[in-house]
Amino acid sequence: MGKILVTGATGNVGRHVVSQLADAGLEVRALVRDPGRARLPVEMVPGDLNAAETLEPALEDVESVFLLWPGFTADGAGEVVATIAKHARRVVYLSANVPELAEAPTTHYHEIEQMIRHSGLGWTFLRPGGFAANTLGWAGQIRQGVVRWPYGQASRSLIHEKDIAAVAVHVLTSAGHNGATYVLTGPEQLTQAEQVRVIGEAVGREVRWDDQPPDEARDQLMAAWGDPTFVENALRTWEGFVTSPEQVTDTVRRLLGRPALTLHQWARDHAADFS
Template sequence: MGKILVTGATGNVGRHVVSQLAEAGLEVRALARAPERAGLPVETVRGDLTAPETLEPALEDVESVFLLWPGFTADGAEAVVTAISKHARRVVYLSANGAEDPASHYHAVERIIRGSGLGWTFLRPGGFAANTLGWAALIRQGVVRWPYGQAARSLIHEKDIAAAAVHVLTSGGHHGAAYVLTGPEQLTQEEQVRVIGEATGREVRWEEQPQEEAREQLMAAWGEAAFVDGALRTWESFVTRPEEVTGTVEKLLGRPALTFREWARDHAADFR
């Protein structure tokens, strides 16, 4: 098997992809903007997906690429995919559930990859369990004031996303597949807070936040109106139509997906 390039290698998912590939004894190269600070156990080279001209050295002798696209638009993706196609034979793209929506930048990147001539597989996870780390300060205070406490999600552990990526990168039969990845259960946001509290040994309660107040707070934090409004609409929709559970992780890996409770135990220190 040829060398695998991992982009987004210092992120929540990328770090696990790198470590799992390295533990399997495979040739791995990690891409990082600052290799000297990456702290990865494999060859790490300097490169930036927003500057496609920096990718040539990283792509030398590479057969497969794990692609995590940065940002909320597809600007520049065509140049990056073109650079990849000059060297590699296939790409595993970390997309998202809902990428079928033509307005989504995930859809745009998928379209570019489909037309590139590369072999491809799309991983489309739903909600990341790691997104609940955004509640860390509130958990420490003992009250999570947030909107849509009854929004039910099937949050996935980043280790499972990485394990699915590694499986697809190292085995056959995945060309042209788009896998929707979820956790094994649906929990409301209020239940997620309770589970985190139990994992950390804290008394934590949920306090429902009005939507308009939440929007004002998120605008101050994120600064992108379309993204904020999209997030609020999505959470609202999960109150009446909970996020699906697909079972795809178990089908790919031959074991059940990790639960949110397991994720909370793994990250308990992050909330203390």
């Protein structure tokens, strides 16, 4: 098996992809902005997806790429995909399972998927739903005992980042996944208010949910994210999950031969982050 390049190697998913590939004894290279600061147990090469010309050295002798695109737009992605296609044979792209992909295919996830489809690369798309790790955004409020956020009854099937990484590693290291799109979720639906309760139980703290008016949340999210389209999409998605909960898939079980990890497990793994 040829060398595997992992982008986003220091992030929530990427660091697990790196460690799981390394544990399996495979030849893996990590693309990082600053090798001097990154602490990874593999070969590291400096590079930045926002500067496609920096990818050439990182792609030397690489057969497969795990691609995680930074940012909220596809600006510059075409050049990156073309550069990857000059060197590698296949790419596993961490996309997203968002309603827009089916209803109004205009998200940057869809744009990058289309670029990859037309690149000549062999490809597999991973479309996770809600990340359990996104609840880390509530950490400060959870420490105070009250989470004030919109749409407490929005129900999601959050997935552990270890499961996303495990599926990525499985796809990167086994045959039969070319041209496949995998929707990945956790094993259960929980409302946002229930998610807070589960995290509180894991850290030994009673946490109350306080439903925030959407208009107030919009101003808060704009200050934090700065992208009005992304904010509106997020609010619309959460509102939709109140009446149409995020579906549960069995993809993790089918591919890995075990159930997906629960939010209870994720919360125990991250208890220190909420302490």
